[in-house]
Amino acid sequence: MSWFARLFAxxxxxxxxxxxxxxxxxxxxxxxxIQLLLFGYAINFDxxxxxxxxxxxxxxxxxxxxVVDLGATxxxxxxxxxxxxxxxxxxxxxxxxxxxIVIPPDLERRIAQGDRAAMQILVDGSQPALENVAQGxxxxxxxxRAGRPxxxxxxxxxxxxxxxxRTAVQIVPALCGVILTMTMVIFTASxxxxxxxxxxxxxxxxxxxxxxxxxxxxxxxYVAIGLIQTTLILALGYWLFxxxxxxxxxxxxxxxxxxxxASLSMGLFISTLAQTQFQAMQxxxxxxxxxxxxxxxxxxxxxxxxxxQWIAQLLPLTHFNEIIRGIVLRGAALSDMWPELAKLTxxxxxxxxxxxxxxxxxxx
Amino acid sequence: MTIAISARGLARHFxxxxxxxxxxxxxxxxxxxxxxxxxxxxxxTTIRMLCGLLVPTRGTVTVLGHSVPRDAEIVRRKLGYxxxxxSLWDDLTVGENLEFMGRVxxxxxxxxxxxxxxxxxxxxxxxxxxxxxxxxxxGQRQRLALAAATLHDxxxxxxxxxxxxxDPQSRRDFWENLFALVxxxxxxxxxxxxxxxxxxxxRLAILDRGSIASEGEPKVLARDIDATVIEIxxxxxxxARRALATVPxxxxxxxxxxxxxVLMPRGARDPEGELRAALVPHCSExxxxxxxxxxxxxxxxxxxxxxxxxxxxxxx
Numbered sequence: 001m002s003w004f005a006r007l008f009a010x011x012x013x014x015x016x017x018x019x020x021x022x023x024x025x026x027x028x029x030x031x032x033x034i035q036l037l038l039f040g041y042a043i044n045f046d047x048x049x050x051x052x053x054x055x056x057x058x059x060x061x062x063x064x065x066x067v068v069d070l071g072a073t074x075x076x077x078x079x080x081x082x083x084x085x086x087x088x089x090x091x092x093x094x095x096x097x098x099x100x101i102v103i104p105p106d107l108e109r110r111i112a113q114g115d116r117a118a119m120q121i122l123v124d125g126s127q128p129a130l131e132n133v134a135q136g137x138x139x140x141x142x143x144x145r146a147g148r149p150x151x152x153x154x155x156x157x158x159x160x161x162x163x164x165x166r167t168a169v170q171i172v173p174a175l176c177g178v179i180l181t182m183t184m185v186i187f188t189a190s191x192x193x194x195x196x197x198x199x200x201x202x203x204x205x206x207x208x209x210x211x212x213x214x215x216x217x218x219x220x221x222y223v224a225i226g227l228i229q230t231t232l233i234l235a236l237g238y239w240l241f242x243x244x245x246x247x248x249x250x251x252x253x254x255x256x257x258x259x260x261x262a263s264l265s266m267g268l269f270i271s272t273l274a275q276t277q278f279q280a281m282q283x284x285x286x287x288x289x290x291x292x293x294x295x296x297x298x299x300x301x302x303x304x305x306x307x308x309q310w311i312a313q314l315l316p317l318t319h320f321n322e323i324i325r326g327i328v329l330r331g332a333a334l335s336d337m338w339p340e341l342a343k344l345t346x347x348x349x350x351x352x353x354x355x356x357x358x359x360x361x362x363x364x
Numbered sequence: 365m366t367i368a369i370s371a372r373g374l375a376r377h378f379x380x381x382x383x384x385x386x387x388x389x390x391x392x393x394x395x396x397x398x399x400x401x402x403x404x405x406x407x408x409t410t411i412r413m414l415c416g417l418l419v420p421t422r423g424t425v426t427v428l429g430h431s432v433p434r435d436a437e438i439v440r441r442k443l444g445y446x447x448x449x450x451s452l453w454d455d456l457t458v459g460e461n462l463e464f465m466g467r468v469x470x471x472x473x474x475x476x477x478x479x480x481x482x483x484x485x486x487x488x489x490x491x492x493x494x495x496x497x498x499x500x501x502x503g504q505r506q507r508l509a510l511a512a513a514t515l516h517d518x519x520x521x522x523x524x525x526x527x528x529x530x531d532p533q534s535r536r537d538f539w540e541n542l543f544a545l546v547x548x549x550x551x552x553x554x555x556x557x558x559x560x561x562x563x564x565x566x567r568l569a570i571l572d573r574g575s576i577a578s579e580g581e582p583k584v585l586a587r588d589i590d591a592t593v594i595e596i597x598x599x600x601x602x603x604a605r606r607a608l609a610t611v612p613x614x615x616x617x618x619x620x621x622x623x624x625x626v627l628m629p630r631g632a633r634d635p636e637g638e639l640r641a642a643l644v645p646h647c648s649e650x651x652x653x654x655x656x657x658x659x660x661x662x663x664x665x666x667x668x669x670x671x672x673x674x675x676x677x678x679x680x
Contacts, residue, residue, distance in 0.1 A: 009467035013456065162365050199451035206415050206445040207468045208437065361436070363417045 005054050006209055010217025014191070018221060023186075028225050032179045032232050039171050039243050048076035053097035055088045056081065058107040059233070066119075068102065092122060099123055172237035173328040174297045176230060177320040180256070181263055181291050184226055188267030189280040192218060194307070197276055205361040219264045226260035227253065246331030254334055255327060259320040265351035272358040289319040319343045366393045368520055369414060374423035375574075380517050383409040386423065387500050387572035391553055391567075398556035398565030401664060405571040407555035408448060414553070415445050417588040424510075425450040428519055428674055441469075444513035448524040450505045454498030458508055461497055462515065465633050469516035476515075481601050483511035487541065503534025510541060521545065523554040527561065539564055555623055568659075570666045577666035580658055589657040591615060591627040592635050598624070598643065598650040607646040611638060625655075627665055 008106065018024060036348040052070070056063050070076050079095060100122035112119045195201045204214065210239040231255070237243040247251060266287060274280035291297075294308055295317035304312065312318045319340040326332035334341070369391035376384040384406040391397040399407045412418040414427055416436025427434040427439045452461045462483065466476035484490050487507040492500060497508060506526055511522060523542075527535045539561065542552055554565070562568055564581050570578040570585075578585055598604040604624060608614055613635075616627040628635040636652045643650040655663075 006468060007471065009464060013453070013464045015461065017453065017455050077412060113392075165506070198454075199447055199449040200453060202417065202447050203445065203451040204468070206417065206440055206443070208441050208470060209468050292600075362433075364411060364421065 004215065005219045007213045007220070010209070010214060011220040014218055028183065028229065030233065031183055032175075032229050033236065035179055036233055036236050036240070037329040039175055040237075041215050051078050051080075051097050051101050052076040052099045052101060053080045053082045053088050053091040054101045054103070055083075055085060056103045057105040058103050060108065062111075063103045063107050067101075070101065074303070075335075078179050087284055106189045116214055123311075145193055152153060153324070169241075169243050169329065170249050170325075172233065172243040172320055173242055173324040176233045176237075176256070176324055177232060177259065177295070177317045178292055178297055180227060180260060181224055181288060181317050182228060182261035184222060184279065185267040185270065185287060186284045187225070187265050189270040189284050190277045191222070192268065192271035193274050193277050193280040196271075198347065202363065205363075211356055211359055211361060215268060215359070219261075219268065222267075223257070226263070227256065230256045230260075240360055243328070245328050247327035247333065251334035252324065252327045255320065255341070256321040258341060258348070259316055259323070262316040262320075262344050262348045262351070265355065269351050270303070270305065287315075291315045292332055294318070313343070315345075316344055316347050319347075367391065368393045368396075369425070369427050369553065371410075371414070371425045372423055374410065374413060374425060376406075376413055377421045384420075385414070387569075387571075387574075387576050389569065389576070391551065393551045394546055394549050395566035396542060396552045396554060398562050398566065398568040399553070399571055400562040400568055400659075401555070401571030402667070403555060406574040407526050407571055410571070411445075411522050411553065411555060415443060415522055416440070425488065437540060440559050441516070442518055444516070445522045445553060446513045446517035446521070446526050447507050448528070448647065450497075450509060451503075452497050452509060455496060455678060457494050457496055458484075458500070460491045461508065462512055462552070465512040465513050471516060479515050479517075486544075488512045502529040503531060503537070506534065506538055507541075510538070514545065519549075519551060521550055521554075521605050522554045525550065525555050525557070527558070530537055533560070538661040555567075559663065562663075563659050570663055573665040577638075578662065582662075585662045586657045586659060589662050589665050590630050591657070591661065592632060593651050593655050593657045593661050594626045594628060594631055594635055594639060595655050596624040596626060596639065596643065596650055597653075598620050598647045599624065600647055603642055603646040604650060607643050608639070611642050613638065616668055618664070625661070627661060 054070075055069050056067065067079060071079050078092060082091060082100070085102065087104065088097075088100045092100050098152065102120040102122065104119065107118060112117050194200075195204070209331055233253070234245065238245075267284070270283045270287070274283055281327045288310065294304065294312040295315055296312070297317070322340045323344075325333075326337055327334070367390050369389060371389040373386045373388065374384060375382070385405075387410065389410075399410065401407050408417060414432065415419050416439065419427060420434050428442050428636040430439050432439055453464075456464065459480070461577045463476070466480060471671040472477060487510060489504070489507060489511060491503060492508075497505065499578060500508065506529075508583060510526070511636075513523075521542075527538055530538065535558075542554070547553060554561070556562055565582060567580065567584060568582050569576045580588070596604060601619065601622065601624060605617065608617060608624070608626065613628055613632060614626055615629065618625045626639065628639075632638070636654060640650065640652045643652070
């Protein structure tokens with residue numbers, strides 16, 4: 001009887017049990033589908049038609065052209081004219097306008113000298129997304145048409161790989177990592193802790209099964225599930241949201257495989273700490289929230305404080321996001337991603353070592 | 365007679381709690397050796413140390429000639445273990461559970477098939493083969509657990525309270541199966557808190573708060589009991605009990621139907637006379653008679669009457 005026979009015995013048992021657990025089967029398919037539909041259709045980082053109030057103190061032909069140009073971007077919707085700064089603030093306060101633009105009387109001089117901001121943009125700070133709009137507005141090269149270079153280009157937005165700026169294009173690859181994190185960590189952690197809770201583990205560890213066989217046998221089916229989920233997400237992304245994979249599929253799957261293994265090792269480690277499924281679930285959530293919030297899925301990675309960036313380096317999702325974005329959006333090759341691959345591998349090795357060290361064939 | 369398990373000074377502490385307080389143990393081969401004791405007496409902890417699941421705080425263990433926990437992996441191939449709780453998989457069928465355990469024990473396909481067929485027939489599992497283990501009754505589960513624990517023909521079986529959730533008929537059948545295994549040369553260590561089961565063992569250790577209070581063959585234990593057992597029959601047992609309360613030598617009183625069973629010190633000169641004298645004023649027609657000790661008397665004498673137990677009881 002080879003070493004692998006025992007491993008496969010465990011894996012086969014796991015698959016059989018899973019196949020009888022209809023709810024879990026449902027979750028394997030349901031979580032990615034629902035999340036993708038939810039995020040794909042509901043979350044929209046594109047901001048269009050923002051209601052705006054303009055206080056034009058210059059009242060020159062240039063300032064009027066400026067206002068028309070701003071309207072032409074479609075980012076701004078209805079543009080109201082405000083008679084005074086107070087009226088402008090009131091419009092924002094009442095919510096009639098989300099963005100206020102103040103064009104100072106000396107607009108021409110400011111543009112000519114280029115030392116002071118040509119205009120002021122007031123943003124309703126209660127809506128974070130609008131700040132991005134404001135940032136975007138400053139980058140709109142409308143002032144060039146005034147015949148001189150723009151005085152201020154504080155933020156430069158590059159839209160090279162997602163020219164249409166469609167959220168779905170960013171969401172689909174990012175969601176792939178988030179969903180894999182959710183299911184892989186929780187599934188493995190609870191699958192092992194469940195056996196501990198039910199007393200199965202006490203029996204299993206009195207058999208000749210080795211720790212390696214036990215762990216590998218338990219993880220193997222979940223690797224397959226992870227690949228199925230990856231496929232599902234990519235397929236749905238392709239058909240529903242028209243997100244093609246620019247790079248090679250094999251690169252994508254290899255990257256996903258490494259990430260799945262890293263996530264599973266995290267679940268495994270959690271399972272060696274938790275005594276009950278409830279504890280395992282809580283620990284999984286503790287690792288998941290930072291993964292979702294700090295990996296660059298929600299907020300741009302570069303915008304986070306340094307400490308947060310360091311912490312994010314410890315999360316496998318951060319690196320996988322880089323990998324999958326690179327392959328799906330930029331058509332990068334896996335070999336271009338070696339720093340991320342190395343970090344993921346390091347994470348996997350450390351987690352597996354810790355898990356195997358902690359998991360003894362004993363009860364104490 | 366060869367010794368299958370031997371332990372010297374075996375102890376296990378959980379923090380400040382002393383679960384097993386240093387026991388010596390010699391379990392002969394091809395016999396049923398019983399651990400009799402109340403909950404918390406250290407039966408499960410001892411069994412878990414014997415199969416390497418727990419590391420002893422102190423002491424040495426030799427199982428089938430191997431030092432445990434050092435050689436636990438070698439021992440694991442030769443032993444079958446039935447946990448207190450049913451620990452096969454509820455969501456697998458009887459057949460699938462056996463198939464899985466056969467693979468885990470590394471039985472080749474043909475041998476596995478043969479053994480499973482044999483166990484299913486022996487332990488009356490044929491009609492449940494396709495049924496999920498979770499839907500079995502207590503007795504059926506125990507048969508399945510025993511079938512699984514014996515698939516690899518272990519030399520040693522460790523059974524931790526195997527019949528605690530099983531009806532009397534199933535318990536009888538279960539013990540018949542155990543004797544069949546012993547006849548085939550298997551050594552069995554079984555823990556229980558049932559007197560009738562303890563009585564069936566070849567040898568017995570009575571465990572009490574982590575130490576062995578008494579050890580030997582059940583019959584010998586009953587014969588050599590450190591107490592005189594006296595039965596009292598009387599119309600008014602309440603009055604009789606009140607009367608007996610005045611006799612300081614009495615070590616224990618238990619009621620069985622309309623009789624009282626009284627344990628007196630073994631060395632007492634005329635225990636019947638002493639009791640009769642105490643009873644007569646309240647209960648003139650009382651019959652006082654010396655009887656032979658049962659295993660329960662042995663258990664009571666061994667556990668409740670040990671010096672530290674007596675102090676504890678008085679304090680309570």
